[in-house]
Amino acid sequence: MAQVFLYGSLCHLPLLAAVLGRVPVVSAAMCPDHAVYWAKEHDFPLIVGQAGARARGLLLADLTDADVARLAYYEGPFGFSAQPLAVEGAEGEGTGGESAGLAQVFVPDAGLWVPGDVWNLDDWVARWGAVHVATAADVMALYPAPIAATRRAPMLVRGAARVRAGGGLPAGAVQVAAQRTPYANFFAVEEYDLSYRRFDGGQSAVVTRAAFVSADAVTVLPYDAVRDRVLIVEQFRMGPFARGDGQPWQMEAIAGRIDPGEGPQDAARREAVEEAGLTLGALLPIGNYYPSPGAKTEFIYSFVALTDLPDGTAIVGGAPEEAEDIKGHLLSFEDFADLVARGGVTTAPLLLSYYWLERARGRLRDGAKA
Template sequence: MGDIFLYGTMRHLALLELVLDRPRASIDLIDAELPNHAIYRGGELASPVLSEEAGQRARGLLLRNLSADDLARLRFYYSVYQHEPSTLAVETDSGQRVGADIFRAAPDNCQMDEPWSLDDWLRDWGDLTLRVAEEIMGQFGRLDAGEVAALVPPMRRRADSYLAAQYREFASDQAVARNVEVISESQPYTGFLAIQKKDLRFRRHDGTMSEVHTREALMTSRAVVVLPYDPVRDAVLLIQQFRAPLYINGDPAPWVWEPVAGQIDPGESPQTTAHREAMEEAGVTLRALEPAGQVYSSTGSSTEFVYLFIGLADLSVRPEGGGLDCEGEDILTRILSFEELIAGVDAQHFCDLPLVTTALWLARHRDRLRQIA
């Protein structure tokens, strides 16, 4: 494999630097075009799709003088996204015509819609793609590309959660940059969930810096919890499913009653997720959503940030159990009167924190919701 023509997201130099693990100044790049081709938006996250079109010219960069490690890293990254190499003739801006390898997705796997724009992609997906690429390349030399490909969806959800946290507005008079010092960091585990480990110091309330502490965080996605409530019948819908962490912890009752819940996909709003999950898990169409809080589920161990909702619905027809087979879900549904729900909370029969939280919010706002109905 010789020179490589970069026509899409890899034109983002920060991504190229990350994949090759070396700075831009050390990378040999020149401007080039691929004759009789155009680039369209298609696939997930507005990915670039190369299409043969007479008279069109696809702009890109010619990557030259690659080392064996460069080639291995590029092959690995492209293989995660199931891009295969082929050789085509490209033209440099100086008029030289050279053969170059091009990594591209199989046409059958992509649905094209409109011309692809690097600026638009950077605005909408650039930061998320960089965050995911960090995780992907962290597995270079540890896992094969096929194994990593299966982990890309949770990586994207984790990246989406991380980026959303940067813009979350909580009142604080403490500037992180000058009050937290990271000594070292690593990611010792990557899977459906990931664990990040940092050795760090933080400023204590007396103004001094702490000793170096080793801390781990369970890295996960943003999530939605929605408790379906019928204000006319004064009843709620709960679902029950097997929860492996409880079983792993030795709990003798790992089948848990809880509200509908699910992870937010990149580009999806919490409200859209709530409606989607209510239909997927419980077969319920929500008429409206009442925001009931935005919280971290466990600030001492997990990055999970949860959007809580009460979902107004007609529960006159009892839905069947739901869930997606592809996600291994096996869900039972149950309709309880509001009084039964609160009696269960008071008796401490429920162990799911989002259920208790949304039930207590509902108790506070129930009269208003019933009056509206």
């Protein structure tokens, strides 16, 4: 049996169970002359050598080689690998601090991450625990297929979407016979062989279905109720280009994915700064919806935002690190309505935002005058 010392997020037993597929026997332990810190500006911890310190964690002494392989698979995309370190029983836990010998400890590759604040498991569980547990289920479903380090962030976004979705599917409602991921990069394609409960109470035959996996997203249309104008953005889009559309530069609401650790309103405000340099006022919810549920996992939260939009507000913006080139357009509501009537808006969130604003405009303008 292999002996492994865990010091960080894997001390959260629901996460450990998701990785191993079971809850192993654990005991409190420590790694002398080491300390645990947050990886700076990231959502996970790292262990570093520090004379006189003691990294507290859990000792797993009943692991099989298969268990260790699963742990290594999960730790791999973080840039962690196992190495033997001395471990002791934890003082105050009934062990008296006696030596437990050497154990395998997953440590970061040299120079990969920078230590930040002192690690706190309770803080991590409160902010990240549910997302990491959901993500671990997706990660381990792919085991033992290799996962590139670049896939960790998109998979974490997917995990956060799972948490927002809430789960709760009745037992047996959908039965998955097999699952495959034929493509995975910034987006992914998942293919399932499954059957589902029919409306007559029976179970369907096993069918093959595929889903294009993308992040939950937000859209926001800034509206100045005093000046009665909106700001929309224009940018090159791959979907229309790949379809063969002669106008792949699309008029849209400000939009972007919801990053792990933030909510839809936080994402809307961040995207407004990144894409248009705008600080939004009150966010008014339009609706939450699947734009294409037959094939896409994407779920959108749409808002209209009360915003001051003086002349000169429209800029060319976007996040340079994401190669974004986004042009803002200030339109009076009448010009916006004319653009929609002429078929100049072909993106669903912007159309929904227009129709919502068309109904609410009088009330919002009256409120601004008051």
